[in-house]
Amino acid sequence: MVWRQIHRWLGLVAGALALVIGITGAVLAIDPVRSAWQPRPAPAELSVATLAGRVSAAVPGAEEIRRLPSGDIVVYGFDAGQAKASRIDPASGQVLGDYQASPVFRWFKSLHRSFLLGDAGRITAAGVALSMLLLSISGLVLLQRRQGGWRRVLSRARGTLLQRTHVVAGQVAMAVLAVSSITALVLSAVTFGLLTVDADAEPNVASTVVATASAALPAAQLRLLQQLQVDDLRKLNFPAADDPTDTWRVTTDQGQGWVDRTSGQTLAWQNASTAQRLQDWARLLHTGEGVWAWAVVPGLGAASIPVFWVSGLLLWLQARRRVPRIADNSALPQADALIFVASENGSTWGFAQALHAALVRAGHRVHTSGLERFSARPTAKHIFVLAATYGDGQAPAHAARALARIAQQPATAARVAVLGFGDRQFDAFCAYGQAVDEALRAQGWPQLLPLERIHQQSAQEFARWGESVAQALGQPLAIDYRPRLPATTALTLLSRQDFPGAEGQAATILRFAWPAQRWTERLRGRGLRRFAAGDLIGVLPPGTAVPRFYSLASGWQDGFVEICVRKMPGGVCSGYLHGLQPGGHIQAFVRPNPAFTIDAPRAPVMLIGAGTGVAPLAGFIRDNGRRAPMHLYYGVRDPGLDYYFGPEIERWLQERRLASLHTTFSRVADGGGYVQDALRRDADRLRTLLSGGAVVRVCGSRPMAQGVAQTLDGILASLGLSVQQLKARGRYAEDVF
Numbered sequence: 001m002v003w004r005q006i007h008r009w010l011g012l013v014a015g016a017l018a019l020v021i022g023i024t025g026a027v028l029a030i031d032p033v034r035s036a037w038q039p040r041p042a043p044a045e046l047s048v049a050t051l052a053g054r055v056s057a058a059v060p061g062a063e064e065i066r067r068l069p070s071g072d073i074v075v076y077g078f079d080a081g082q083a084k085a086s087r088i089d090p091a092s093g094q095v096l097g098d099y100q101a102s103p104v105f106r107w108f109k110s111l112h113r114s115f116l117l118g119d120a121g122r123i124t125a126a127g128v129a130l131s132m133l134l135l136s137i138s139g140l141v142l143l144q145r146r147q148g149g150w151r152r153v154l155s156r157a158r159g160t161l162l163q164r165t166h167v168v169a170g171q172v173a174m175a176v177l178a179v180s181s182i183t184a185l186v187l188s189a190v191t192f193g194l195l196t197v198d199a200d201a202e203p204n205v206a207s208t209v210v211a212t213a214s215a216a217l218p219a220a221q222l223r224l225l226q227q228l229q230v231d232d233l234r235k236l237n238f239p240a241a242d243d244p245t246d247t248w249r250v251t252t253d254q255g256q257g258w259v260d261r262t263s264g265q266t267l268a269w270q271n272a273s274t275a276q277r278l279q280d281w282a283r284l285l286h287t288g289e290g291v292w293a294w295a296v297v298p299g300l301g302a303a304s305i306p307v308f309w310v311s312g313l314l315l316w317l318q319a320r321r322r323v324p325r326i327a328d329n330s331a332l333p334q335a336d337a338l339i340f341v342a343s344e345n346g347s348t349w350g351f352a353q354a355l356h357a358a359l360v361r362a363g364h365r366v367h368t369s370g371l372e373r374f375s376a377r378p379t380a381k382h383i384f385v386l387a388a389t390y391g392d393g394q395a396p397a398h399a400a401r402a403l404a405r406i407a408q409q410p411a412t413a414a415r416v417a418v419l420g421f422g423d424r425q426f427d428a429f430c431a432y433g434q435a436v437d438e439a440l441r442a443q444g445w446p447q448l449l450p451l452e453r454i455h456q457q458s459a460q461e462f463a464r465w466g467e468s469v470a471q472a473l474g475q476p477l478a479i480d481y482r483p484r485l486p487a488t489t490a491l492t493l494l495s496r497q498d499f500p501g502a503e504g505q506a507a508t509i510l511r512f513a514w515p516a517q518r519w520t521e522r523l524r525g526r527g528l529r530r531f532a533a534g535d536l537i538g539v540l541p542p543g544t545a546v547p548r549f550y551s552l553a554s555g556w557q558d559g560f561v562e563i564c565v566r567k568m569p570g571g572v573c574s575g576y577l578h579g580l581q582p583g584g585h586i587q588a589f590v591r592p593n594p595a596f597t598i599d600a601p602r603a604p605v606m607l608i609g610a611g612t613g614v615a616p617l618a619g620f621i622r623d624n625g626r627r628a629p630m631h632l633y634y635g636v637r638d639p640g641l642d643y644y645f646g647p648e649i650e651r652w653l654q655e656r657r658l659a660s661l662h663t664t665f666s667r668v669a670d671g672g673g674y675v676q677d678a679l680r681r682d683a684d685r686l687r688t689l690l691s692g693g694a695v696v697r698v699c700g701s702r703p704m705a706q707g708v709a710q711t712l713d714g715i716l717a718s719l720g721l722s723v724q725q726l727k728a729r730g731r732y733a734e735d736v737f
């Protein structure tokens with residue numbers, strides 16, 4: 001979890017400076033691309049000797065020819081005592097005009113390299129490059145955690161628009177930014193002399209010049225220059241007219257050579273050093289100079305930095321807003337009751353707020369804060385820890401170091417109660433709450449209550465725990481918990497498909513329109529977040545504060561929101577939804593169900609469902625555009641009464657979104673019994689599928705899911721496998737109601 005801290009703080013601090021580097025880098029990338037589109041007169045096979053000959057004839061006083069990364073040939077020299085730089089047409093040696101590097105680009109380059117601050121700026125820029133490298137590495141680690149492993153790093157991102165923007169920018173640009181950072185560090189190392197490019201001492205060539213009165217040879221006759229191509233040239237220095245011992249000096253991509261002006265002999269050749277080649281590669285990869293197609297890549301990488309910074313900053317601000325203001329929050333030294341909270345998405349704070357208010361009403365002085373600040377003074381009599389679990393049994397991000405902190409705090413006489421928040425879908429159900437409880441026990445804190453666990457933020461389970469707290473404290477405690485709900489969005493009913501259902505339990509498939517939302521709203525985390533089939537939708541019936549959750553039978557890409565609702569006797573929400581007519585609205589929000597949803601499966605998928613439990617499974621099949629092998633075992637009572645999604649399922653079979661279908665009709669003679677019976681009949685095939693890595697999703701009533709698990713355990717026993725093992729490997733998940 002230390003990676004998250006590194007990523008956050010480095011991102012916020014160094015990110016602000018990286019913003020300047022990113023914007024200027026993107027501007028600088030335009031230059032190589034722009035110059036690539038200008039017509040180049042350079043002939044393909046032109047020797048340096050020919051070019052030097054043409055230049056000597058056309059430009060009197062020439063001292064140096066340079067080939068710029070853009071391919072331009074520039075000649076430097078003196079004309080009537082004035083230093084001059086001219087662009088040359090290599091085909092003719094004709095002067096095309098004066099050469100001057102663009103002052104605008106020079107300014108951008110200087111801002112990019114040193115923030116216009118000289119050496120201090122250069123050191124800062126190198127520090128930013130190092131930070132960017134660490135940000136790329138920490139971002140990669142966080143990305144694989146978020147996506148559920150290294151193999152899924154590039155799979156589709158989930159979450160709000162803002163979260164996805166940050167993640168997708170990472171998926172696209174992280175590798176490029178890492179390359180840009182490493183190459184920037186190499187170039188900085190050269191600038192600061194940490195990497196010596198000219199390793200070898202220059203040869204002493206002047207002494208070997210043949211002292212003779214004969215005239216200097218024309219450049220075009222020099223052997224070495226004849227062998228070298230202009231394409232490889234970096235620069236050619238002419239011998240000084242007033243120094244007879246001076247030589248020609250030519251520098252190419254491969255090295256440097258010295259040529260006697262009179263004899264034309266090659267006096268010495270030095271290959272480019274390894275450090276020089278490293279610098280060349282670093283420059284090429286960093287700037288793309290001379291290879292415009294590559295210049296676009298670091299340019300876009302640089303342009304992504306503002307996207308990273310702004311989205312990262314907004315995400316950080318949103319995370320901070322999730323922590324509510326607690327009324328009557330006493331200072332730690334004065335409080336007799338302490339509440340510590342570990343929460344990723346904020347709902348646990350709602351429970352803490354309710355407990356806090358109830359304890360205050362009961363006359364306690366209460367201090368509530370994040371678990372990372374765990375600490376107790378002698379005044380504290382009772383400590384409550386409310387801790388959610390994330391990842392795979394991990395702490396929420398802000399509480400990453402809390403266990404280490406607890407391990408350093410000597411126990412006081414305060415009695416402790418830990419309440420874990422989690423979801424039974426996860427194998428590591430409330431594992432973090434348990435870890436906190438164990439850490440406190442290990443330190444010797446006395447127990448107020450044994451560890452309790454709350455499934456899916458159940459208000460009822462929390463109320464029961466509140467009663468235990470009241471008993472343990474020996475005083476009544478009126479805990480008034482209202483769930484902290486995400487903002488709801490109005491959804492309009494498009495159509496409904498009614499089924500009489502068996503035993504008078506009518507059901508309906510409701511299809512709502514995907515709400516029109518401005519992207520600015522979505523970026524601010526407002527409105528309906530993206531969802532996948534298998535996620536949950538929370539519906540708030542009018543006049544109630546408690547949402548009811550339904551599994552989604554569609555993904556956001558389907559363009560509509562679909563659920564299948566069975567009318568429960570006396571059910572407030574199901575009654576309300578059954579009374580809804582097309583054109584009517586509901587208030588709803590999406591709650592992710594990451595343990596159950598399936599993302600771009602490759603392995604075969606076994607879908608097992610009964611009754612309205614088929615809804616999320618239908619969504620998986622509908623969204624199976626990749627045609628992964630999906631097999632549906634579907635328990636229906638009577639095809640005339642409750643065969644939900646029947647015609648669609650038949651169509652999906654034809655479209656090969658569904659590989660095979662096994663239906664059982666339990667209330668029909670010879671209907672095949674229950675879905676478990678279909679599994680038993682198919683035992684051999686199931687063993688083959690499951691030993692070959694198939695994943696399983698089960699949805700329906702709790703007894704049905706238990707029956708399915710027992711049946712599969714029986715089928716898998718001969719393979720030495722069990723449902724529990726499949727769950728532990730993330731290959732088996734249930735959505736039960």
Ligand SMILES: Cc1cc2nc3c(=O)[nH]c(=O)nc-3n(C[C@H](O)[C@H](O)[C@H](O)COP(=O)(O)O)c2cc1C
Nearest residue numbers: 343344345346347348388389393422423426429430
């Ligand atoms: C991505 C993700 C991972 C989760 N991992 C676990 C887990 O490993 N074990 C568990 O019991 N609950 C897990 N949960 C469920 C949360 O702990 C549970 O919803 C909790 O009430 C959320 O509290 P919060 O809103 O305060 O963060 C996970 C939830 C999400 C969204």
